[in-house]
Amino acid sequence: MPFVFSFDHDHDEAPRRLAHLLGSKGADLAEMTSALGLPVPPGFTLTTEACELVRSTGSMPNVLEAEVNEHLKVLCGVAGCEMGSADQPLLVSVRSGAIVPMPGALRSVLDLGLNDVTVAGLARSTGDERFAYDTYRRLIEMYGTVVMDVPEELFEHRYESAKLLAGVADDAEVPTEVLKSVIERYLMMIETTTGTSFPQDPATQIRGALEAAFRSWDARQARDYRNRERIPHDLGLAVSVQQMVFGNSGSDSGSGVTFTRSPWSSTAGVGLFGDFTVCSQGEDVVGGLVRPLPMTEKQRQTHSAHLETSLESAYPAIYERLKERVVHVHLSNHNGQEHQLLRLFVLYVPLVFAGSALFGLQGIFGAAASANDVAGIAAYLWLRRILAGESLRWKAAAVGEVGGKAAAVGE
Numbered sequence: 001m002p003f004v005f006s007f008d009h010d011h012d013e014a015p016r017r018l019a020h021l022l023g024s025k026g027a028d029l030a031e032m033t034s035a036l037g038l039p040v041p042p043g044f045t046l047t048t049e050a051c052e053l054v055r056s057t058g059s060m061p062n063v064l065e066a067e068v069n070e071h072l073k074v075l076c077g078v079a080g081c082e083m084g085s086a087d088q089p090l091l092v093s094v095r096s097g098a099i100v101p102m103p104g105a106l107r108s109v110l111d112l113g114l115n116d117v118t119v120a121g122l123a124r125s126t127g128d129e130r131f132a133y134d135t136y137r138r139l140i141e142m143y144g145t146v147v148m149d150v151p152e153e154l155f156e157h158r159y160e161s162a163k164l165l166a167g168v169a170d171d172a173e174v175p176t177e178v179l180k181s182v183i184e185r186y187l188m189m190i191e192t193t194t195g196t197s198f199p200q201d202p203a204t205q206i207r208g209a210l211e212a213a214f215r216s217w218d219a220r221q222a223r224d225y226r227n228r229e230r231i232p233h234d235l236g237l238a239v240s241v242q243q244m245v246f247g248n249s250g251s252d253s254g255s256g257v258t259f260t261r262s263p264w265s266s267t268a269g270v271g272l273f274g275d276f277t278v279c280s281q282g283e284d285v286v287g288g289l290v291r292p293l294p295m296t297e298k299q300r301q302t303h304s305a306h307l308e309t310s311l312e313s314a315y316p317a318i319y320e321r322l323k324e325r326v327v328h329v330h331l332s333n334h335n336g337q338e339h340q341l342l343r344l345f346v347l348y349v350p351l352v353f354a355g356s357a358l359f360g361l362q363g364i365f366g367a368a369a370s371a372n373d374v375a376g377i378a379a380y381l382w383l384r385r386i387l388a389g390e391s392l393r394w395k396a397a398a399v400g401e402v403g404g405k406a407a408a409v410g411e
Contacts, residue, residue: 003050004067006074007033007043007242021047023238025097036332038325042078043092043242044071046210048099051236054214060207068210069203071241079243083202088125089118090202091135091244094209096216098237105225106237107146107216109209110281111139111244115200131249133179134171138248138281140186140198143205147212148194158185171290172248172279206241213239247281247352254278255352256311258295258322260330270327272296272319276311281352295319 005011007029011018015030022030026045032038050064060068072090076082081090091113096106114122114136123132141159144150159182163169166178174182190198199205216222217237226233247255256276275292277284284290293307294300296319300310312319 001049002047002067003053003064004044004046004071005030006071007040007045007240010034019099021049021238023048023097023099023240024101025095026238026240029240029242032329036329038329041243041245042075043240044075045238045240048236048238051214051217051238054211055218055236060211065207068206068241072203072206075241075243081243083113084115084118086117086121089113089121091118091122092206093242093244094206094213094239095242096213096237096239098217098231099235100229100231102222102225102229102231105216105219105222107213107219108283109139109142109146109212110283111135111142112205112209113202114139115202115205117200118202126249128249130176130179131246133176133183134174134248135246137179137183137186138283139205140183140190142283143209144186144190144198146216147208148190148196148198150190150193154189154193155186158182158189171284210239210241213237245352247277248279248284251279253352254315255280255284256292256295258326260326262299270323270330271298272323272326273299278314 005022005026009030011030011034015022015027015034017027018030019027021027022045026047029040029043029045033040033042046064046068053064054060072083075092076090079090081088083090091111093108093110094112095108098106119132119136122135123129126132137159141152141155144155145152162178162182162185163171163174166174168174187198190196199208214237223233225231247253254276256274258272258274258276260270260272262271262273272295274295276295277290277292280290293314294304294310296312297310300307300313311322
């Protein structure tokens with residue numbers, strides 16, 4: 001059996017039933033792509049069997065690397081991009097997903113494929129130099145933290161100091177030249193700290209991210225989570241590689257997460273409830289790095305009256321398209337049937353929008369089957385808002401300290 005499957009692979013059974021092989025995220029991505037026909041960026045999943053292979057050998061064996069390279073070639077063709085291209089580079093994310101969702105316990109890396117050459121190509125192809133260098137900064141920070149074990153605070157200190165000197169408080173306001181300077185400081189700090197340079201080869205980046213994602217299964221944070229939730233330690237995880245779409249490409253882009261219902265609602269049916277931010281990537285939202293905005297006007301008026309806008313009011317076309325697709329996903333999970341249990345059923349759907357386009361990413365179709373589960377979701381939403389309020393990346397940089405971060409649900 002292959003170790004790698006594309007999202008649109010024609011499996012013998014419904015993808016949603018293959019979490020034991022594709023992990024929860026991989027199964028959901030395959031379901032959204034092949035069964036539901038939703039707009040999902042293309043990609044592929046390394047199976048739980050690949051995880052066991054990497055864990056047993058300590059690194060990616062040649063047979064697995066060969067399969068990954070073949071799927072990357074196919075992905076380049078589908079995306080119309082090329083790895084390492086100075087004109088149209090392929091950029092991907094690497095996300096881990098266990099058979100049973102383990103929010104915040106496993107690792108991911110976004111924006112893989114950028115380097116000193118391809119960042120200029122991204123700037124030219126998008127016509128947005130600031131966006132390109134902001135994305136490169138994000139990759140170096142995430143790769144350095146997840147793959148190279150550089151303490152996160154070393155990146156945060158340099159970035160916040162640069163923002164303070166530039167006189168800006170919001171990440172979206174950091175000028176291009178400042179971003180370039182931050183990148184130079186990041187690269188020097190990584191080499192000084194680790195004795196190794198940040199890899200410029202996209203294939204090396206992807207391999208490093210894949211191995212780090214598989215290693216995260218045995219990390220202390222993941223083991224503690226499984227012990228607490230009584231999840232068997234021998235289940236393993238799968239890892240998905242997916243073409244990037246960018247929520248940080250300007251004021252008409254953003255990212256967020258939505259549930260199909262408010263955890264405080266007692267009525268059946270779909271009613272979006274969640275958070276989004278403008279000009280951001282998903283990690284910003286779920287990590288508490290930015291101040292979130294509500295999905296709907298009802299949510300804003302009920303829970304965030306101090307805020308002036310919502311996705312519904314600021315981006316009505318995106319909101320309507322999102323609601324239509326979430327209803328489709330919701331009903332598909334229940335064969336179109338509503339019943340009493342669905343009063344407590346919640347779907348978690350990460351999303352990215354850019355211009356008029358809306359994409360579903362790593363959709364997590366999770367059931368909240370009890371009042372306790374719903375209360376947990378409510379507590380998570382409030383915790384993320386509290387942490388976003390304390391985070392230096394939202395507050396003025398003059399505060400001089402970095403706040404904590406919420407668990408990255410689904411990431």
